[in-house]
Amino acid sequence: MTSIFSPLILPNGSILANRIAKAAMEEGLAGPGQLPDKRVLTLYRRWGHGGAGLLITGNVMVDARALTGPGGIVLAQDTPLRPFTAWADAAKAGDADVWMQINHPGRQANADMPGVCLAPSAVAVDVGAQSKRFAAPTPMTEADIEDVIGRFVTTAVRAEQAGFDGVQVHAAHGYLLSQFLSPLTNRRIDEWGGPLENRARALTRIITGIRESVSPSFAVAVKLNSADFQRGGFALSDAVRLVGMLNTLGVDAVEVSGGSYESPAMQGRPADDRTLAREAYFLEFAEDLLGVAKMPLILTGGIRRREVAQKVIDRGIAVAGLGTALATVPDLPLRWRDVVAVDAPELKPIEWKDKALGSAARIAQVRYQLHRLAAGREPRPGVLPGFAFALDQLRRRRDLKEYSAWLSGPRSVEERGAKIATIPRVS
Numbered sequence: 001m002t003s004i005f006s007p008l009i010l011p012n013g014s015i016l017a018n019r020i021a022k023a024a025m026e027e028g029l030a031g032p033g034q035l036p037d038k039r040v041l042t043l044y045r046r047w048g049h050g051g052a053g054l055l056i057t058g059n060v061m062v063d064a065r066a067l068t069g070p071g072g073i074v075l076a077q078d079t080p081l082r083p084f085t086a087w088a089d090a091a092k093a094g095d096a097d098v099w100m101q102i103n104h105p106g107r108q109a110n111a112d113m114p115g116v117c118l119a120p121s122a123v124a125v126d127v128g129a130q131s132k133r134f135a136a137p138t139p140m141t142e143a144d145i146e147d148v149i150g151r152f153v154t155t156a157v158r159a160e161q162a163g164f165d166g167v168q169v170h171a172a173h174g175y176l177l178s179q180f181l182s183p184l185t186n187r188r189i190d191e192w193g194g195p196l197e198n199r200a201r202a203l204t205r206i207i208t209g210i211r212e213s214v215s216p217s218f219a220v221a222v223k224l225n226s227a228d229f230q231r232g233g234f235a236l237s238d239a240v241r242l243v244g245m246l247n248t249l250g251v252d253a254v255e256v257s258g259g260s261y262e263s264p265a266m267q268g269r270p271a272d273d274r275t276l277a278r279e280a281y282f283l284e285f286a287e288d289l290l291g292v293a294k295m296p297l298i299l300t301g302g303i304r305r306r307e308v309a310q311k312v313i314d315r316g317i318a319v320a321g322l323g324t325a326l327a328t329v330p331d332l333p334l335r336w337r338d339v340v341a342v343d344a345p346e347l348k349p350i351e352w353k354d355k356a357l358g359s360a361a362r363i364a365q366v367r368y369q370l371h372r373l374a375a376g377r378e379p380r381p382g383v384l385p386g387f388a389f390a391l392d393q394l395r396r397r398r399d400l401k402e403y404s405a406w407l408s409g410p411r412s413v414e415e416r417g418a419k420i421a422t423i424p425r426v427s
Contacts, residue, residue: 018053023300023321028071039374041090049094051333059103062151065115070399084162099166100159106176107137120186127356153209166219182234211250221253226285255298256286304344327369345381361385364392
């Protein structure tokens with residue numbers, strides 16, 4: 001039987017050392033100029049030595065005007081590459097492969113953020129009483145769509161130039177490409193809306209553009225919802241058909257997840273009351289994709305025990321993705337390999353009545369662990385949700401002030417280079 005520590009050969013010929021991946025978690029650790037700094041290097045060096053065969057970064061934004069949060073890292077055409085090269089070097093210090101997740105938030109942008117809030121259609125985020133926190137989206141023009149497609153391709157090319165082993169295009173969790181895929185948020189009547197082939201056009205154009213612009217050995221992956229977990233949204237039947245489309249585009253892996261800000265199934269909390277497992281939330285959904293997928297599948301969602309990770313592999317999934325588990329125990333794969341009977345701890349439960357705030361608090365609990373690791377400290381899984389949330393809001397206010405000043409001021413290559421001159425290369 002295949003072990004979680006068996007190597008995996010990807011379609012492009014590259015080899016992952018084992019079947020464990022660090023899944024993307026949004027770190028919110030951008031330094032001056034929205035660049036990775038020493039904190040990011042410290043964090044990824046820790047994970048790089050933690051035993052996972054693959055590290056997938058938190059989302060890197062393709063447009064400086066459109067961030068999921070003010071602490072987001074940006075890689076665009078004129079961004080200095082030196083800090084990204086240092087990031088890749090740090091992550092690969094323990095011989096793991098490292099892929100950069102690249103993303104655009106679309107309508108999932110906060111109202112207090114400067115910049116733009118673009119979406120396929122003028123459908124605002126609906127999270128009840130917290131809906132006012134989100135900006136009103138502007139429907140994208142044809143030129144806007146072409147611009148975003150170009151930005152994804154540019155970021156992928158520059159990621160390869162910086163030394164990353166691949167990119168993962170984020171088309172899940174309700175972000176822009178996921179918005180195009182869902183009939184709830186894509187109400188266009190042109191070539192970008194309507195049938196799935198049209199709703200998937202932005203994603204398939206991006207994948208094709210990246211594959212044509214990078215070397216054959218550079219991995220191109222996609223993160224995809226198994227379902228939106230909203231009635232009338234992107235469904236499992238859509239995911240099955242879409243994976244069939246991706247089979248012909250040179251995709252090296254598809255990571256299966258689910259949900260959005262409105263239905264945070266990726267936290268085990270779908271809005272439509274469907275029951276998810278306590279671990280490996282999307283395993284049954286992923287199994288439905290196995291019959292059509294010609295590329296390896298990665299499954300992420302609540303995995304924190306070795307036996308569950310092995311169960312995922314035994315069921316035919318190629319890679320088990322760990323998120324929160326590696327925020328609380330960054331060397332968990334090493335401990336599993338050394339036959340240490342250890343499970344990643346569960347975070348404090350959140351029982352807030354406001355589900356949107358509860359979801360934000362869960363993100364804050366995880367980010368609290370990441371910031372401690374980035375500061376060279378140990379995680380504190382027992383942190384109270386309210387404390388983590390309050391601290392996250394304070395950090396966000398500081399980051400928002402710095403990001404707003406940067407976005408509104410001159411951002412020449414020379415100025416950015418001066419700001420990151422102290423970031424070292426990693427040997």
